[in-house]
Amino acid sequence: MAELDTIIENGLVVSENETKKLNIGIKEQEIAYLGDENLEAKTKINAENLFVLPGGVDPHVHVDQPSGPDVEMADNFQSATKSAAAGGNTTIIPFAMQVKGESLRKCVEDYHKKANGNLYVDTSFHLIISDPTPQVLGQELPALSKDGYTSFKVFMTYDDLVLNDKELLEVFEVAKQQKTLVMVHAEGYDAIKYLTKKLEDEGKTAPYYHEISRPEIVEREATHRAISHAQIINIPIVIVHVSGSEALNQIRWAKEKGLKVFAETCPQYICLTRDNLKGLNMDFEGAKYVCSPPPRDKQSQEAIWSGIIDGTFELFSSDHSPFRFKDSKGKDRPGARTSFRWVPNGIPGVETRLPILFSEGVSKNRISIERFVELTSTNPAKMYGMYPKKGVIKIGSDADLTIWDPNLKKTIKQEFLNHGSDYTPYEGLDITGWPLQTWLRGKCIFNNGTFSTTKNNGEYINRDYCSL
Numbered sequence: 059m060a061e062l063d064t065i066i067e068n069g070l071v072v073s074e075n076e077t078k079k080l081n082i083g084i085k086e087q088e089i090a091y092l093g094d095e096n097l098e099a100k101t102k103i104n105a106e107n108l109f110v111l112p113g114g115v116d117p118h119v120h121v122d123q124p125s126g127p128d129v130e131m132a133d134n135f136q137s138a139t140k141s142a143a144a145g146g147n148t149t150i151i152p153f154a155m156q157v158k159g160e161s162l163r164k165c166v167e168d169y170h171k172k173a174n175g176n177l178y179v180d181t182s183f184h185l186i187i188s189d190p191t192p193q194v195l196g197q198e199l200p201a202l203s204k205d206g207y208t209s210f211k212v213f214m215t216y217d218d219l220v221l222n223d224k225e226l227l228e229v230f231e232v233a234k235q236q237k238t239l240v241m242v243h244a245e246g247y248d249a250i251k252y253l254t255k256k257l258e259d260e261g262k263t264a265p266y267y268h269e270i271s272r273p274e275i276v277e278r279e280a281t282h283r284a285i286s287h288a289q290i291i292n293i294p295i296v297i298v299h300v301s302g303s304e305a306l307n308q309i310r311w312a313k314e315k316g317l318k319v320f321a322e323t324c325p326q327y328i329c330l331t332r333d334n335l336k337g338l339n340m341d342f343e344g345a346k347y348v349c350s351p352p353p354r355d356k357q358s359q360e361a362i363w364s365g366i367i368d369g370t371f372e373l374f375s376s377d378h379s380p381f382r383f384k385d386s387k388g389k390d391r392p393g394a395r396t397s398f399r400w401v402p403n404g405i406p407g408v409e410t411r412l413p414i415l416f417s418e419g420v421s422k423n424r425i426s427i428e429r430f431v432e433l434t435s436t437n438p439a440k441m442y443g444m445y446p447k448k449g450v451i452k453i454g455s456d457a458d459l460t461i462w463d464p465n466l467k468k469t470i471k472q473e474f475l476n477h478g479s480d481y482t483p484y485e486g487l488d489i490t491g492w493p494l495q496t497w498l499r500g501k502c503i504f505n506n507g508t509f510s511t512t513k514n515n516g517e518y519i520n521r522d523y524c525s526l
């Protein structure tokens with residue numbers, strides 16, 4: 059064998075449901091050798107007592123999306139991908155979000171302009187379809203599907219994004235023809251609107267009421283409706299960001315019927331509850347935890363764990379959707395303190411997703427290290443058409459690796475995170491197990507707190523179809 063560029067020796071290599079002590083040889087950005095021989099290489103890394111995992115693939119991340127008047131997302135592509143790398147990720151899939159009235163093709167071009175030359179890790183785009191015009195359904199979406207945009211998200215709520223039932227069915231029909239995968243944000247628009255007005259009329263405007271305005275019933279109803287529509291058209295769907303047992307039971311019911319309904323959950327549903335939205339006092343501190351669907355209660359957390367453990371969930375993503383508590387000049391955001399209605403929905407999490415699931419799941423013996431890898435890397439790569447280039451340690455795969463110290467203890471603190479938000483909802487959470495190094499296509503890009511790469515190192519990834 060020609061001399062390797064790098065060999066990572068003696069690590070516990072986890073991939074494809076197996077853990078073995080192996081040496082990994084890297085040549086020209088790919089994995090070229092896996093075995094126990096002592097080969098020569100230009101660079102040798104000793105990973106004794108450490109895990110070597112496929113790089114994290116975070117398949118649900120929002121970056122630089124328009125988020126309403128006076129509101130700016132806290133991350134652009136540079137800061138989001140930097141934060142991703144520090145958290146052990148080598149690939150993220152943010153969204154190119156269509157604004158109503160806008161051409162989908164133009165929207166995709168705009169996101170490429172924002173991302174181009176600003177990527178620390180590899181990146182691909184899902185689409186968000188907010189305006190399914192005949193032009194979008196008949197021409198743009200089919201053409202973009204063929205160009206590698208093989209997944210898109212639809213919303214059942216939000217004024218600017220909601221699709222009605224007829225539109226959902228029409229979009230699902232295009233997905234069927236193009237063999238693309240639809241992700242569904244399942245919360246019912248009308249019920250939320252009704253409850254929000256009622257709460258505001260009663261003077262209940264604090265962030266806590268955000269959760270009360272979109273209870274689990276609203277999520278359950280929309281989840282059932284989305285599943286029914288998918289069944290009518292006969293397509294697979296992904297129900298994203300599931301928050302508790304109500305929606306989860308709908309998904310279990312669908313799976314038992316043999317329907318192809320995939321499910322995703324996120325760190326906020328195992329670490330936070332609606333009580334976090336109360337804040338310490340009535341100064342809108344609770345706004346730091348406003349996301350949709352909102353976190354529920356301890357029992358819901360247990361329900362989510364049951365789905366993580368028994369295989370109901372295929373995906374564990376961050377739903378990174380970063381905002382600032384104060385604006386960039388240190389001021390309160392205008393309007394944000396009058397009612398929960400004006401608090402932008404979303405919390406940061408791309409950097410803390412993997413440590414949280416490792417610590418709460420693997421270190422606390424709830425799940426195996428192999429299941430951790432499946433949920434956070436292999437399944438996202440398969441689901442969204444990037445496997446076996448991504449999501450696996452195999453000869454010929456991209457040398458995307460994360461070297462983990464399973465015993466390293468660290469408490470999550472805003473001061474050491476790299477995201478653009480001015481807070482983390484996980485402040486003070488004790489973590490056991492942390493990524494030490496992140497390797498992207500054979501290059502160490504993050505080592506123990508230090509970046510050794512540039513914003514030009516990440517590439518845009520064209521995707522194939524779902525292979526799960």
Ligand code: DUC
Binds near residue numbers: 120243299350379403
């Ligand atoms: N939905 C998401 O997927 N992310 C953030 C906010 C939201 O409503």
Ligand code: ZN
Binds near residue numbers: 243298299350
């Ligand atoms: Zn969503």
Ligand code: ZN
Binds near residue numbers: 119
């Ligand atoms: Zn999201």
